Structure formats: C-alpha cells, structure tokens
Amino acid sequence: MNSTPSRSLLSIEGMTKSDIEEILDLTDTFDEIGRRPIPKVPALRGRTVATVFFENSTRTRLSFETAARRLSADTMSFGAGSSSLSKGESIRDTVEVIEAYGADVLVVRHPAAGIAQRIDNWTDALVVNAGDGCHEHPTQALLDAYTLRKHKGSLNGLRIAIVGDIRHSRVARSDVLAFTMLGAEVVLVAPPTLLPPSLEGWPVTISYDLDEVLPTLDVCYLLRMQNERISEGLIPSVREYTADYGLNIKRAATLPKDALICHPGPTNRGIEIEAAVASDPRSVILDQVSNGVSIRMAVLFLLLGSGRNLGATSELEGGQ
Amino acid sequence: MSLVIRGGTIIDSEGEKKADVAIGDDGLITEVSSNLKGEEEIDASGCIVTSGFVDLHSHLREPGQEDAETIETGARGGALGGYTALIAMPNTTPAMDCLAVIEQVRALGEKSVCEIIPTGTMTVGRNGEQMSPMGELVDAGVGIFTDDGNGLQDPRLMRRIMEYSTGLTHRLGRPVVLAQHCEVEALSSGGYMHEGAWSSRLGIPGQPAEAEELMVSRDIALVRLTGAHMHFQHLSTAGSVEMVRLAKQEGLPITAEATTHHFSLTDESCASYDPVFKVHPPLRTDQDVIAVRKGLSDGTIDAIATDHAPHTDHSKEKSFDEAPPGMLGLETAFSVSLEDSGLDLPQILALLSWRPAAIAGVLDRHGNTVSIGAKANLCVIDPDITWTVSGNLMASRSSNTPYEGRRLRGRVRHTIQSGEAVVIDGEIQR
Numbered sequence: 001m002n003s004t005p006s007r008s009l010l011s012i013e014g015m016t017k018s019d020i021e022e023i024l025d026l027t028d029t030f031d032e033i034g035r036r037p038i039p040k041v042p043a044l045r046g047r048t049v050a051t052v053f054f055e056n057s058t059r060t061r062l063s064f065e066t067a068a069r070r071l072s073a074d075t076m077s078f079g080a081g082s083s084s085l086s087k088g089e090s091i092r093d094t095v096e097v098i099e100a101y102g103a104d105v106l107v108v109r110h111p112a113a114g115i116a117q118r119i120d121n122w123t124d125a126l127v128v129n130a131g132d133g134c135h136e137h138p139t140q141a142l143l144d145a146y147t148l149r150k151h152k153g154s155l156n157g158l159r160i161a162i163v164g165d166i167r168h169s170r171v172a173r174s175d176v177l178a179f180t181m182l183g184a185e186v187v188l189v190a191p192p193t194l195l196p197p198s199l200e201g202w203p204v205t206i207s208y209d210l211d212e213v214l215p216t217l218d219v220c221y222l223l224r225m226q227n228e229r230i231s232e233g234l235i236p237s238v239r240e241y242t243a244d245y246g247l248n249i250k251r252a253a254t255l256p257k258d259a260l261i262c263h264p265g266p267t268n269r270g271i272e273i274e275a276a277v278a279s280d281p282r283s284v285i286l287d288q289v290s291n292g293v294s295i296r297m298a299v300l301f302l303l304l305g306s307g308r309n310l311g312a313t314s315e316l317e318g319g320q
Numbered sequence: 321m322s323l324v325i326r327g328g329t330i331i332d333s334e335g336e337k338k339a340d341v342a343i344g345d346d347g348l349i350t351e352v353s354s355n356l357k358g359e360e361e362i363d364a365s366g367c368i369v370t371s372g373f374v375d376l377h378s379h380l381r382e383p384g385q386e387d388a389e390t391i392e393t394g395a396r397g398g399a400l401g402g403y404t405a406l407i408a409m410p411n412t413t414p415a416m417d418c419l420a421v422i423e424q425v426r427a428l429g430e431k432s433v434c435e436i437i438p439t440g441t442m443t444v445g446r447n448g449e450q451m452s453p454m455g456e457l458v459d460a461g462v463g464i465f466t467d468d469g470n471g472l473q474d475p476r477l478m479r480r481i482m483e484y485s486t487g488l489t490h491r492l493g494r495p496v497v498l499a500q501h502c503e504v505e506a507l508s509s510g511g512y513m514h515e516g517a518w519s520s521r522l523g524i525p526g527q528p529a530e531a532e533e534l535m536v537s538r539d540i541a542l543v544r545l546t547g548a549h550m551h552f553q554h555l556s557t558a559g560s561v562e563m564v565r566l567a568k569q570e571g572l573p574i575t576a577e578a579t580t581h582h583f584s585l586t587d588e589s590c591a592s593y594d595p596v597f598k599v600h601p602p603l604r605t606d607q608d609v610i611a612v613r614k615g616l617s618d619g620t621i622d623a624i625a626t627d628h629a630p631h632t633d634h635s636k637e638k639s640f641d642e643a644p645p646g647m648l649g650l651e652t653a654f655s656v657s658l659e660d661s662g663l664d665l666p667q668i669l670a671l672l673s674w675r676p677a678a679i680a681g682v683l684d685r686h687g688n689t690v691s692i693g694a695k696a697n698l699c700v701i702d703p704d705i706t707w708t709v710s711g712n713l714m715a716s717r718s719s720n721t722p723y724e725g726r727r728l729r730g731r732v733r734h735t736i737q738s739g740e741a742v743v744i745d746g747e748i749q750r
Contacts, residue, residue, distance in 0.1 A: 092637045113593065114639065197520050199520065
C-alpha cells in the first residue's frame, strides 16, 4: 500500500472543489489550443501515455489518445481482447510489462470497480481512471462540469436531473459528486430497480416522475439504457422504459428554453432520447465530446507537465 | 512420566485452577496437581492451560489446490493457533463425496500435527442434485455433511437429505450433522460484497442479507418438519442470529457457528478494493457485527469457527469481482476473539474448544476437561503478549489474512497434540 497520497486521478471522491476548479480553469487554455490551425504543443514531448483498456471502448480511448498527441506525448495502447490476458496473464503482470516499456501514465478502463486503485498500488507510473465498473469515471464528470460551466457560467444553484440507469453508471457516481461539490442540486430520476440499493449519504433527491421534474430543470442529463437490464429483470421492456423515462419531443417541450440536454454517449436514439431531441439546440452532446479532449489534455498536463506554473513555461507555444 | 506443563492456570469447562499437568507416554493426562516433575518440562507460568481448539470450518485445499494449502501446512497453522482438531471442508477437487477421497484426507491427516476430521458432501460433486453416499460415509465415521462453498439450493432435495440423515443416527451412534452454507444464489449471484451503503458507494455489486436469511428460514422450517440436526455455518446477519435464537427457544436441534471476521470486520473494509476482504458470506454492517457478538455471548451461536480459506497471492491479485472469496483464520482466531468479541476468556475458550468439540462429536478426545485420564490435546495461551500479524510469516502456504499489520494481544504459546508438544514457544516442533 502507498503511504503517501497518490498523484493519480482515480476518482472524484477525495477531490476538493478547488482541485476541480483548477482543472476546469486550465482546460480553457487547452480548449484554445484545440481551436488553433495546428492543435499541437510540445508540452509532454518524450513522455509516454498508455491506454490500458480491459473493456472495449472507442470514444474514451480516442479522446485520451487525441489529448496525449496534442500534447506531443507518445502513446501506446493495450486492449484486453487481443492480448496476453486471454493467455492467462494477470492484470498485475500486464501492468508491470507496460510500465517496463516506459509508460509514464496508465489510462485504465476495466469492467470491475476499484481496479484503477489497485493498479495504482502496484505501479510507480501515474494512473488515470477511465472508468472502473459501476464505480467512477472522473474525467467524464470533469468534462461534464466544464461543459455546463461554459454554457451556464457556473454550476452553483443549477438544478440537474440525471435520468436512467444510475445503478450501473460510473458516470452518475462521478457526476453526482462533482456537480454537488460545485454547488448544483441533483435529482436522480429512474425506476427503483435502476437506482443503487442504498443512497445513504448521497447528496441527492429522487424522483420516479420525469414529467414532473422536467419543467424545473436547468440540465437534463440522460444515461444510456442497455438491453441486458431486461434479461436481468430490472425493467419490463425498452418500450416501457422509453414511455416513462425517454426524452421525446413532447417532453422536451416542457424543459425550459435555456436548459441543457446532456448525454455521455453513445446514445441510443429512440430509447432514452428521441432522434430529433438529440439535435435540439439545447443539446450539448457533441460539445461534451470535444470538451473531453481538452479536459484530458489538462489532466495529463497536470500529472506529467512541468508543474502548475503555466506563466513560466513555453510548453504551450506551438510546436512544429 | 514424560511431559509436564508447569506453572500455568487451567481453564476448562469446569472452571479455573492453578496446577501443573503431567502427561504419560500414552498421550493421556496422568496427574493434575502442584509441583509436578517430568523428564521434559514446558513453562506455562503466567499462561492459561486449556483444551485444544476445534475448528468446525477449515478449508485445507488438499486434494486439488495444493498451491494454496496442504493438509500438512494447514495443520501447522492450526497447531500454531492452538487447534488440535480441524474439521476439513469437502470442497476439494475431487470433492469429498466418496470413501476414496475421505480415506486420502485421513491418511494425509495422520502425518500432520492436528487431527484432521474429514466431512462429507451432501450431494455428489457438490452438484446440488444427487445425494452423496451418506450411509457408506457414516459407516466410515463421517459425522458432518455439507456442500460448503455453496448452499443447497433445492428445498425438495434438502428435505430428502434431512429425512435420510435421521435414519443414520444408529449407525453413527449420534445424530448426523448437516452443515449449511446459507445463501440463496438467485439473490446473491453477481454480488461480491454485502449490499448496502458501502456497495452502492463503491460500485461493487452486492449480496443482500436476505440471501442468507431466506435459507436460514427455510432450513429452520425443514428441521421442524424432519427432525434432522442442522448446523448453520458462518452466520453473518442480525436477522439470521435472531431466527436461530428463536428456533433454539423452540427446542429445535439446531447449532450455529460464527467466524472471527464476521465479528471483527465490516463491509467498510472493502473500500480498499483489496480482494483480501472478499469472503462469502460477505463482511456485513456494524449492526450485524454487534448482533453476532450478542449471539456468541448469549449462547445462540455455539462456536467460533475460522472458515480458514487460503488463496494464493496471484489469485487474489485480481479485481474484486474476479478474485475468489475467502481469508485465512487459523493463526489469528484466538487473538482476534480476545480483541474483538467482547467476551471474557472462559467464554472464548468454550466457543473455540469444548462447544465445537461437542458438535463434531469428538469430546472423547478434544475439548475435554484437563483431568486425569483425558487425552492430552491441549494448548497453552499467553494472554498478555502482543504481536503483529504478518501473512508472510504464517505457516499457511497462502498469506491472505485480513488482519495484516494489526497488533493483537494474546497468543498461543504451546500446543500439545495427543501428548506430543507440537508447538513450543510459538515454534512448530516437527
């Protein structure tokens, strides 16, 4: 066990409001870099970022790799499907091998909760949790908070509904912590079977009635609904879920005009969100995606860069 | 006269007295009085001399998983923990569901430093479908049957096994004991820790307390129907303890055990995500821990068991979901009981020694009073010494102790197995 607190980014839990605000402030800089004709700076030249994904994901992996390349870091990637894990190698051995190849940061995704924390105990490299089971997905919460702050100026006093399969959602766990820390009020909207078994200590309210909640919201955050929840006996059918909890055009009309619609992706059009609603002017879903790259640049820079004193460095000037 | 234990205070089921104990070459106690002399003497000054402990629930992993534990190493750990008898769980590979495997375990046990008492499975291969050859195994002296590791899911088959067991009493010379791991898998499967506030926060899927309690409730009803002797293994929830309390008041032939970890640790431990804290049944809440301690203190729970479950380091270096459940217990059970059970020393000794010995049907040689003519299965405890738990220093082939690094008070100093000093001053002698 490490006796000193790790510098790794494992969860929103344990972060302070000022930790989060520091990352969001820094992200503005990287957002600007992303809009340059050549969106690349030499800040992390010579450093290596490894994406270590024990669970399939295209979007998150691409987002991290894009962020690393814009910072001029080298990248390597490990995917469980086509790897030595299928030959029986343990996670610990895999991690030690990747570290031996010279990785400075391991960006880890795994279908089980807690694995990023375990890996952090096993390696000297820094670890970024890119989603661990049903536990947390901290960079998603940071990019969500950044997106809301950009559109609303601040999260303070916002009323945010998170709608859908909260029980199995690492996004929801991280978002609840980040949004409430930044002063927002969070209401979870889902049938009881899709809520965590206990909400003791969660700073949230609960509703089973999306129609009642929608007119009161500043943000409606929809989660992905997965088909396997039906075979698990958690809901009767996708049809009934969509009828009760899907954001369709009729419902979207009751959402205030200046409210925002968010989704971590990938969306199931026609299930949790009607196709036309995804392209509603209030939808910031694609904005979330592009902000994801900027947030991950900020996170990698804070972990690996020359420090927090941005004024004293030329690392953010354009490279060749 | 060959061996004398000098200067200790005897505590047994009849009380407490200061006396030396002399043991003859035949392994029987020859004299209990003051100022005894022997060819070999063991110092017990400042220590407690008591009957050896009996663990109703040890996983010794042999045959099948000898990389995690063997009967020899498990017995060494047991002897270091003050045990003179270990009831070996039958979830080996192959399972102890036939005479051949039982005989193999017995033969390996003969050479070890504890008495190894094999149990039989309730169903063939622990498949939960076909009754094991209980009559044949009873004739070979097997007195406890269990599918431990799993509960027997099918209530109809459970009823039949209970009925069948009552017809074997005359062949065993006492009632056959059926030991149940209470877990309704339809409720528990896919869960890796106790379901509650901590599991919800950690994102680890949980097993509700009701998964255990439904089977306790079912089996109490079936005991009422059949009259079989049911022993509930590792009770872990407040609801289970209360149901057993009421069933005993009703006079049903029921006994129960609790493990040291279920009265010393809670689900909060899982916040480290270290699978060393993964165990079935899972670590529960503070309220459950309090209920288990109360059950031990008021007699509802008859025995402290270890559920000693060795697993190699590499098998525990997995995600919490994937790692196998189970933790070591034999070398820490006494000290953890002294620290965390809230019970006084005589109560703890009863729960570790003579009460489990009675359930196992071995009172003729374990858990006896320290008196002339009794088999010398004894241990000597230093209640004041403190020590630090280290999995790597244990005799077990594995190191998955949940108490790593913890300072504990009280430790077993010597262990006498059938008159032979197998542990002296915390060191195994052979």
